[in-house]
Amino acid sequence: MVAILNVGYLSLLLTLVGIFLPLHGSAFAPPGLSHLNKRTVAQFPPSQRRHDESRLPVSSSTQINMGSSMNQPPPYPIRVTVMGGGNFGLALATICARNGIPVTLLVRNQEIATHINQKHQHPRYMQNITLPTRIRATSDPNECLPDATYIIHSVPCQYSREFLSSVSEYIPPNTPVLSASKGIETKSLGFMADILKECLGDERPYAFLSGPSFAREICEGVATAVVIASEDLDLARDLATMMSDESFRCFISKDVVGVEIGGAVKNVIAIAAGMCEGLGLGTNAMSGLVTRGCGEMRRLGLTFGARSSTISGLSGVGDTFGTCFGPLSRNRKFGYRLGRGETMEEILASSTEVAEGVDTSKALVNLIRTKCKGYRLDLKYPILFGVASILEGTTTPMEGLKGLMSMPMQMENFDERPYEFVVKEEECEP
Numbered sequence: 495m496v497a498i499l500n501v502g503y504l505s506l507l508l509t510l511v512g513i514f515l516p517l518h519g520s521a522f523a524p525p526g527l528s529h530l531n532k533r534t535v536a537q538f539p540p541s542q543r544r545h546d547e548s549r550l551p552v553s554s555s556t557q558i559n560m561g562s563s564m565n566q567p568p569p570y571p572i573r574v575t576v577m578g579g580g581n582f583g584l585a586l587a588t589i590c591a592r593n594g595i596p597v598t599l600l601v602r603n604q605e606i607a608t609h610i611n612q613k614h615q616h617p618r619y620m621q622n623i624t625l626p627t628r629i630r631a632t633s634d635p636n637e638c639l640p641d642a643t644y645i646i647h648s649v650p651c652q653y654s655r656e657f658l659s660s661v662s663e664y665i666p667p668n669t670p671v672l673s674a675s676k677g678i679e680t681k682s683l684g685f686m687a688d689i690l691k692e693c694l695g696d697e698r699p700y701a702f703l704s705g706p707s708f709a710r711e712i713c714e715g716v717a718t719a720v721v722i723a724s725e726d727l728d729l730a731r732d733l734a735t736m737m738s739d740e741s742f743r744c745f746i747s748k749d750v751v752g753v754e755i756g757g758a759v760k761n762v763i764a765i766a767a768g769m770c771e772g773l774g775l776g777t778n779a780m781s782g783l784v785t786r787g788c789g790e791m792r793r794l795g796l797t798f799g800a801r802s803s804t805i806s807g808l809s810g811v812g813d814t815f816g817t818c819f820g821p822l823s824r825n826r827k828f829g830y831r832l833g834r835g836e837t838m839e840e841i842l843a844s845s846t847e848v849a850e851g852v853d854t855s856k857a858l859v860n861l862i863r864t865k866c867k868g869y870r871l872d873l874k875y876p877i878l879f880g881v882a883s884i885l886e887g888t889t890t891p892m893e894g895l896k897g898l899m900s901m902p903m904q905m906e907n908f909d910e911r912p913y914e915f916v917v918k919e920e921e922c923e924p
């Protein structure tokens with residue numbers, strides 16, 4: 495009996511190890527940077543060689559105090575700057591620091607930078623988390639952007655344009671930028687890819703990180719899997735290799751649109767899921783709502799050229815599950831309070847956290863109205879339109895629920911052929 499249990503335990507352990515092994519590592523390769531460590535010191539990641547040869551090797555300021563770390567630094571000079579010292583910026587900087595990479599956090603205020611440098615904690619975000627000593631913070635873009643090998647952007651979507659415009663002059667034309675922000679800008683109806691290209695130019699290589707990845711769990715070193723998408727697969731591969739370690743596993747993709755649509759829509763579905771819980775509904779309602787929400791995400795994704803497999807992947811269904819069912823989501827919490835009967839004004843006045851789904855919801859329905867063909871789009875996207883009208887104050891969560899429950903009968907999947915046709919086809923089969 496003990497032997498059987500041990501075999502079962504061992505195979506479960508091996509499965510988990512398989513899921514979270516670093517991107518290029520063989521089953522028993524050392525964790526983190528295993529692929530990069532195979533390269534000689536003279537070699538650099540292919541995306542860097544191609545885009546930025548003139549700027550390698552980087553300045554000697556790379557050799558800052560390494561502090562204590564689990565992993566060895568990569569065998570070539572590299573430095574990362576994370577723009578945005580909020581929850582996720584801190585988490586992304588922590589991942590890089592854990593992998594031995596000198597990382598600078600660009601924050602808005604020098605007092606916060608000094609606090610982080612001295613106490614290795616953020617005064618406001620990530621309470622009770624001690625940051626790796628390798629993370630340095632500054633409020634001076636000139637100090638950390640011109641010689642960064644990679645720049646990570648982690649400022650909320652609605653503030654990104656203003657922020658990027660203020661720092662663009664410090665970012666050299668070829669430096670690759672990895673965006674971790676999720677959402678659609680209300681003014682332009684653009685995704686992060688559009689905002690970045692408009693603010694930093696469309697020649698530079700961009701990548702987009704998304705998936706179920708709560709900042710706190712990352713900082714606590716709990717196993718997390720994400721996807722990094724880029725039209726430049728070499729860049730996605732290099733970033734994924736650089737960031738993957740024993741607790742952070744990056745997959746790669748070329749489907750930027752799909753990854754961005756998932757990241758934006760899941761926040762709106764999470765608000766709906768929170769309302770469902772706040773209304774006191776049960777597991778049946780929640781499961782039905784989230785599944786139908788993912789269907790709307792897929793419909794929108796396919797309209798915009800995303801791959802169906804991306805929607806069912808980490809950045810789509812995966813992040814939707816994390817955000818709708820996990821306790822940490824700010825969007826789910828926002829929806830919960832709405833479902834309990836609080837008004838938008840009350841929630842906004844008493845909350846220090848940004849629920850990005852609120853703005854994204856507005857942007858999404860405008861985007862659908864502008865870009866999608868057909869009439870009664872609200873019947874094609876009832877959850878997305880329903881959340882928007884609740885946030886606008888034209889419907890209550892209870893009325894929204896009643897609306898969903900009295901929808902006209904329709905095929906479960908929008909791309910299914912009508913039933914009669916399928917029957918006829920089957921009848922014709924030999």
Ligand SMILES: NC(=O)C1=CN([C@@H]2O[C@H](COP(=O)(O)OP(=O)(O)OC[C@H]3O[C@@H](n4cnc5c(N)ncnc54)[C@H](O)[C@@H]3O)[C@@H](O)[C@H]2O)C=CC1
Pocket residue numbers: 578579580581582583602619648649650651653656657674675676677707708709710847848850
């Ligand atoms: N928190 C999380 O667990 C995750 C967050 N993300 C994404 O990362 C991005 C950043 O999110 P968080 O770090 O959680 O946000 P946050 O609300 O914790 O921090 C926002 C940061 O942006 C900075 N900022 C720069 N310009 C700003 C301006 N004009 N107004 C307000 N803030 C400004 C703030 O100083 C702050 O450091 C978001 O798009 C979010 O969707 C993605 C995955 C997980």
Ligand SMILES: O=C(CO)COP(=O)(O)O
Pocket residue numbers: 676705706707708709761764813816817822823824825826849850
């Ligand atoms: O995107 C997230 C986790 O993947 C964070 O979600 P919230 O913004 O709802 O907290």
